[in-house]
Amino acid sequence: MKWLMVALVVVVILLHHDFWNWTDKTLVFGVLPVGLAYHGLYSILASVTMVLLVRFLWPAHLEEEEERPPAPHSILEEGV
Amino acid sequence: MLPAIIVFAYLAIVLYIGIFAFRKGKESNEDFFLASRQLGPAVFLLSLFGTNMTAVAILGSSGIAYQRGIGIYGLMASASGIIIPLTIFIIGTRLWALGKKHGHMTQVQYLRDRWEMGGIGTFIFTLTAVMLVPYIIIGVMGGGETLETISGGAVPYAVGGAIVGIVVCSYVFFGGMRGTAWVNTFQTVLFLCFGAIAFILIGRSLGGFDQIMQGIAADPKTAPLLSRERIPQPEFFSYMFIPLSSIMFPHIAIMCLTAEKITHFKKTVIFYPLCIMAIWLPSVYLGVVAASQYPGLNPGQANDVIIKLLTDNTNTVVAGILGAGIMACVMASDSQILALSTMFTEDLFAYYGGRKRFGGKAEVWAGRAFIVVIGVVSYIIALLLKDKANIFDVAIRFAFTGFASLAPVMLAALFWKRSTKWGAFAATLWVLVTMLGTWWLTEFSAPLAPTKPGQPDVPIFPELGNLFLRGRVNVTVFGFLPVMPMVIGSAFWMWLVSVLTPPPSQATIDKYFPPK
Numbered sequence: 285m286k287w288l289m290v291a292l293v294v295v296v297i298l299l300h301h302d303f304w305n306w307t308d309k310t311l312v313f314g315v316l317p318v319g320l321a322y323h324g325l326y327s328i329l330a331s332v333t334m335v336l337l338v339r340f341l342w343p344a345h346l347e348e349e350e351e352r353p354p355a356p357h358s359i360l361e362e363g364v
Numbered sequence: 365m366l367p368a369i370i371v372f373a374y375l376a377i378v379l380y381i382g383i384f385a386f387r388k389g390k391e392s393n394e395d396f397f398l399a400s401r402q403l404g405p406a407v408f409l410l411s412l413f414g415t416n417m418t419a420v421a422i423l424g425s426s427g428i429a430y431q432r433g434i435g436i437y438g439l440m441a442s443a444s445g446i447i448i449p450l451t452i453f454i455i456g457t458r459l460w461a462l463g464k465k466h467g468h469m470t471q472v473q474y475l476r477d478r479w480e481m482g483g484i485g486t487f488i489f490t491l492t493a494v495m496l497v498p499y500i501i502i503g504v505m506g507g508g509e510t511l512e513t514i515s516g517g518a519v520p521y522a523v524g525g526a527i528v529g530i531v532v533c534s535y536v537f538f539g540g541m542r543g544t545a546w547v548n549t550f551q552t553v554l555f556l557c558f559g560a561i562a563f564i565l566i567g568r569s570l571g572g573f574d575q576i577m578q579g580i581a582a583d584p585k586t587a588p589l590l591s592r593e594r595i596p597q598p599e600f601f602s603y604m605f606i607p608l609s610s611i612m613f614p615h616i617a618i619m620c621l622t623a624e625k626i627t628h629f630k631k632t633v634i635f636y637p638l639c640i641m642a643i644w645l646p647s648v649y650l651g652v653v654a655a656s657q658y659p660g661l662n663p664g665q666a667n668d669v670i671i672k673l674l675t676d677n678t679n680t681v682v683a684g685i686l687g688a689g690i691m692a693c694v695m696a697s698d699s700q701i702l703a704l705s706t707m708f709t710e711d712l713f714a715y716y717g718g719r720k721r722f723g724g725k726a727e728v729w730a731g732r733a734f735i736v737v738i739g740v741v742s743y744i745i746a747l748l749l750k751d752k753a754n755i756f757d758v759a760i761r762f763a764f765t766g767f768a769s770l771a772p773v774m775l776a777a778l779f780w781k782r783s784t785k786w787g788a789f790a791a792t793l794w795v796l797v798t799m800l801g802t803w804w805l806t807e808f809s810a811p812l813a814p815t816k817p818g819q820p821d822v823p824i825f826p827e828l829g830n831l832f833l834r835g836r837v838n839v840t841v842f843g844f845l846p847v848m849p850m851v852i853g854s855a856f857w858m859w860l861v862s863v864l865t866p867p868p869s870q871a872t873i874d875k876y877f878p879p880k
Contacts (some may be wrong), residue, residue, distance in 0.1 A: 293450065296446060297446065297604070300438070300442065300443060300446065300604065301597075301600065301601055302438075303597060305591075305592070306591065306592050306593070306597065307591050307592070307593055308591060309581055309587060309590040309591045311577055311578070311581065311590070314574045314577070314578070315572075315573045315574045315577050316577075316649075317434045317577075317590040317591070317652075319434050319435060319438065319590075319591055319592055320434040320437055320645070320648065320649065322438075323437050323438040323441070323442040324437075324442075324641060324645055326438070326442045326445075326446075327441070327442050327445045327637045327638065327640065327641040327645075328637070328638070328641075330442065330445045330446040330449065330637035331445075331634055331635070331636075331637040331638050333446065334449050334450075334453065334633045334634045334636070334637070335634050337450075337453060337633070338453075338630045338633065338634060342630070343457055343458070343461075343626075346457055346458070346460075346461040346626050347625075347626055347627065349460075349461045349464045349465055349626065350625045350626055350627070352464060352465065
């Protein structure tokens with residue numbers, strides 16, 4: 285699943301570069317330029333991608349830190 | 365004057381939120397700088413998003429769309445809508461967990477501990493602090509200018525800047541991270557509503573957008589705005605690297621440490637692209653609409669097109685409320701002031717013996733003192749260099765490139781055991797040198813810059829072919845924005861110098877990569 289999700293992210297990033305719409309001035313529903321409509325939908329696709337990443341690639345091992353009381357302030361100082 | 369009164373009422377509300385947060389706070393450095401790492405999911409999402417949105421989101425986006433067309437949405441908004449949530453998902457969650465486990469409050473604290481370094485950490489601190497300062501200055505300038513415009517000149521620039529500076533510094537001073545996050549949440553709700561309300565009111569007043577859009581399509585002068593003819597493909601492609609800067613901005617990284625639970629990140633990364641769309645889509649669209657309403661504006665005037673559309677198409681009360689929304693964007697410098705104060709306190713004051721000598725409580729007061737100093741210095745600079753605001757605009761543009769180019773350093777720290785402090789040093793030095801080089805090249809080639817939209821880029825050194833090209837605003841490398849080679853170069857130096865130098869001790873590696 286990990287590599288499938290990685291592939292999904294790569295495809296979504298590539299889809300951002302919609303060269304086929306570059307000079308297209310078509311107005312979707314007579315009011316929305318097709319390039320703007322595409323990237324509006326792309327924003328929704330980005331959100332769906334994040335839903336899938338959260339569902340299948342969530343770093344669940346980090347959740348154990350939720351139960352941990354906050355560490356005392358970092359004691360790193362010069363020379364320590 | 366009525367809009368100015370509404371804006372003053374808004375300023376009073378944000379001040380009150382800061383003071384209310386002060387009453388809820390505790391006198392500890394973790395509470396002041398990180399709200400005790402206890403922000404809830406809604407405040408975390410809205411404040412993180414609001415922290416990332418500046419005046420560029422509404423004023424700048426419509427102004428640039430006016431000149432370059434609808435492609436600005438893809439260039440700046442939808443690219444950020446995928447890259448920023450990805451970086452929060454990959455880097456932000458790890459920073460949160462490490463901060464909770466080891467008590468880090470800044471990026472440099474983590475990097476110093478991760479690579480057993482002192483001076484190199486100070487070098488990284490200095491570079492990031494310098495790149496952050498122009499933001500704060502431009503915030504004060506923007507506040508002064510906006511109040512002057514909204515009040516019709518009744519509140520002069522110097523007074524407006526002082527009022528905005530005092531209000532911002534006050535709620536950061538008293539409320540710390542909790543006050544800043546609450547104010548940011550309030551502001552984000554305001555400007556999320558702003559886009560939708562502005563869009564609906566202007567649309568109604570203009571009698572719908574279909575006639576206007578068809579008019580724009582029919583006019584050869586404005587038709588290119590409906591496509592990406594004015595945005596070269598290499599620029600569009602390489603702009604995808606710019607949002608890598610977001611997680612490297614200290615105020616965003618520090619904000620990632622404030623979530624109460626890591627699960628709060630889930631909603632944040634899912635809703636982030638939709639929040640960007642809610643603000644940017646109407647703003648870019650209205651910028652294109654403005655091209656048919658107010659033809660022939662120069663770039664400086666174009667930044668005000670959304671205010672012009674609102675003034676001409678709404679009544680005074682609505683304009684005042686929407687003016688408050690604009691102030692919400694302009695005042696986004698609050699989290700940057702707090703981040704700079706946190707960095708000064710933790711990375712310099714505490715690290716170089718202040719904590720040992722004066723104790724933990726003194727850190728909070730040192731942080732507050734830094735807030736006052738930052739506020740006063742920024743105000744003085746904003747007054748002295750009022751007519752040179754473009755210097756800071758340029759600096760901010762370079763800051764985005766610089767922070768994006770530092771992303772490989774953070775990725776190496778988090779995911780590559782073998783990475784070393786010398787690799788980090790080499791990568792940071794590369795960022796500094798290339799940023800200064802690009803700045804020089806931009807200034808040097810200014811006389812060559814094309815003056816009209818659609819004109820081709822000009823080779824800066826004809827003997828080098830298209831290696832360095834000069835566009836209207838930027839210098840490019842073979843047509844790509846400098847950020848692309850800078851990020852790739854930073855990753856290369858990080859890798860090369862790391863493999864040539866000794867890794868941190870096994871104890872440190874085990875601390876950050878516990879054996880399974």
